[in-house]
Amino acid sequence: MTSRRAGVAWALVGWAFGAAADPQMPAEAAPQVVPCPAGVGNTTKCLAGQDSAGAYYLIALPSPWNGDLVLHAHGGPFLGAPTAKRVAEDLERWSVMPRLGYAWAASSYRQGGVAVTAAAQDTERLRQLFVAQVAKPKHVYLHGQSWGASVAAKGAELFDAGKPYDAVLLTSGVLGGGTRSYDFRLDLRVVYQSLCHNHPLASEPQYPLDIGLPAHSALKATELNQRIDACLGLDKPAAERTPAQSARVKTIVDVIRIPERSIVSHLHWATWHFQDITQKRTGGASPFGNIGAVYSGSADDAALNAGVLRYAADPQAVATLAADADLTGQISVPVLTVHAIHDPTAMVELQDSFGRTMAAAGHADTLVQTYTGDRDHSYLSDPTYAALLEALSAWTTQGKKPTADSIAAGCEKAQATLGSTCRFEPGYRVKPLDTRVPARQRAAAGG
Incomplete structure (x- = not known):
């Protein structure tokens, strides 16, 4: 032209x-x-x-x-x-x-x-x-x-x-x-914690995982990545992981049904996006829960379901998130x-x-x-x-x-x-x- x-x-x-x-x-x-x-x-x-x-x-x-x-x-x-x-x-x-x-x-x-x-x-x-x-x-x-x-x-x-x-x-x-699209991210948090025990660490103040993070948490993304790598070895080629790391990765992939390449991203979103929702949108209460969820695909499903933490979604938080983000x-x-x-x-x-x-x-x-x-x-x-x-x-x-x-x-x-x-x-x-x-x-x- x-x-x-x-x-x-x-x-x-x-x-x-x-x-x-x-x-x-x-x-x-x-x-x-x-x-x-x-x-x-x-x-x-x-x-x-x-x-x-x-x-x-x-x-x-x-x-x-x-x-x-x-x-x-x-x-x-x-x-x-x-x-x-x-x-x-x-x-x-x-x-x-x-x-x-x-x-x-x-x-x-x-x-x-x-x-x-x-x-x-x-x-x-x-x-x-x-x-x-x-x-x-x-x-x-x-x-x-x-x-x-x-x-x-x-x-x-x-x-x-x-x-x-x-x-x-x-x-x-x-x-x-x-109120439904992010259920699997809570599932990821609880399954990851049952396997890795480092988000939060035992030495840190404990909090319900369904809130993502407490309001004033100082956790940085790089620190979470280090914890993930220590537990799952995602920073290494699969052949260089320990047998325990490989087993944990397989459990997460098979139970949560997400590919290995997206584990880190979803853990980040289940941490900081959940924090944004609960601390800035729903008054500190969580709209996410996993009561009644039955997890399958691991080497021992009975032990996994008995060991994961369970949370009930707060009804008012559910209503608040639904009004903003659910579709009609x-x-x-x-x-x-x-x-x-x-x-x-x-x-x-x-x-x-x-x-x-x-x-x-x-x-x-x-x-x-x-x-x-x-x-x-x-x-x-x-x-x-x-x-x-x-x-x-x-x-x-x-x-x-x-x-x-x-x-x-x-x-x-x-x-x-x-x-x-x-x-x-x-x-x-x-x-x-x-x-x-x-x-x-x-x-x-x-x-």
């Missing part, structure tokens, strides 16, 4: 700068032009700022622009204060979207931590800012990745009456609801999902839970779920997302509801120009979450 034509395109986009904001949200300052991260294309213009609630945001406007906006809800969640770096990293990861002609916008969220509803509100604030300060898109596709899929689903539910989003794309989603399925616009069958972070069975939630709300017909044979979580492939967006657009604008087969074919078509891989498995049928995570007694929320 010539610089003259690009200038005309940006002039057309810029007409809306300073336009009236939606009265539901405070007026927002105009974004500033900033350098784009690598990979988004030489004709893409990037705009950034900090909104009235304190969230950083980044917008990418390709030229030529197809007129549609992908509103991105990032995963994590990350703890600590929000940063502009977070959204820049996501734009680099999802650069295929502006390269395909879509405008792209993402919020850092106003706060760190496990706060789903607030993040959904921040994402909607950014949509309104885009409309008021940049341009009115033809269509808005709300995209949530990983934990951000729960943010996007929550936002689609919260704002469904006003239809601000034309369709929803949920990728690698944590979609079982906050009240989404009346098209919803398309993709999930790697071997996802090491968000187990694929969470998709069964989401399907049941949508069906219970009477919206099974607005949901299409797809699966791939990938073993990754954070990113699958460029043609995978290109096919999903093309299918979602056709569903939205032409009423052509896609199928798993048609999306797989679309990926093969996109692969011809984008390269990389297509691993859709249209015949895959997901199993219920209870086939992978033991059922347990549930607290009556608020009881």
Whole structure:
């Protein structure tokens, strides 16, 4: 594209700068032009700022622009204060979207931590800012990745009456609801402690593992890693571990049903994310419990079940987390999902839970779920997302509801120009979450 034509395109986009904001949200300052991260294309213009609630945001406007906006809800969640770096990293990861002609916008969220509803509100604030300060898109596709899929689903539910989003794309989603998606991480904590006895150490103050960490714990991530390595030898090749270390790793993999490569990450999340939830969201009480859970797959299941610590979820904490992070399925616009069958972070069975939630709300017909044979979580492939967006657009604008087969074919078509891989498995049928995570007694929320 010539610089003259690009200038005309940006002039057309810029007409809306300073336009009236939606009265539901405070007026927002105009974004500033900033350098784009690598990979988004030489004709893409990037705009950034900090909104009235304190969230950083980044917008990418390709030229030529197809007129549609992908509103991105990032995963994590990350703890600590929000940063502009977070959204820049996501734009680099999802650069295929502006390269395909879509405008792209993402919020850092106003706060760190496990706060789903607030993040959904921040994402909607950014949509309104885009409309008021940049341009009115033809269509808005709300995209949530990983934990951000729960943010996007929550936002689609919260704002469904006003239809601000034309369709929803949920990728690698944590979609079982906050009160159920993390059960296995408590299971990991108690099984790990029964094997390793070092988180906490016997010499440290003891605390219930279902709170993650006490409020003022000084434990650092590097210290936890050292404890994990001492017990499991994950810092060594498998052949260099002691027989005891190898046996412990096998027990965790077989009982918790997570791959070895994700043990450290899940232990971290079961430590600091649980701490964030209990200390900042639920008043110090835990919404997680394992009463009635029967663990299997070890060399001696009877001894394991007799030895693990048991906790009852606090009913009010369950109610508080449910109000923020559980889903209702009240989404009346098209919803398309993709999930790697071997996802090491968000187990694929969470998709069964989401399907049941949508069906219970009477919206099974607005949901299409797809699966791939990938073993990754954070990113699958460029043609995978290109096919999903093309299918979602056709569903939205032409009423052509896609199928798993048609999306797989679309990926093969996109692969011809984008390269990389297509691993859709249209015949895959997901199993219920209870086939992978033991059922347990549930607290009556608020009881």
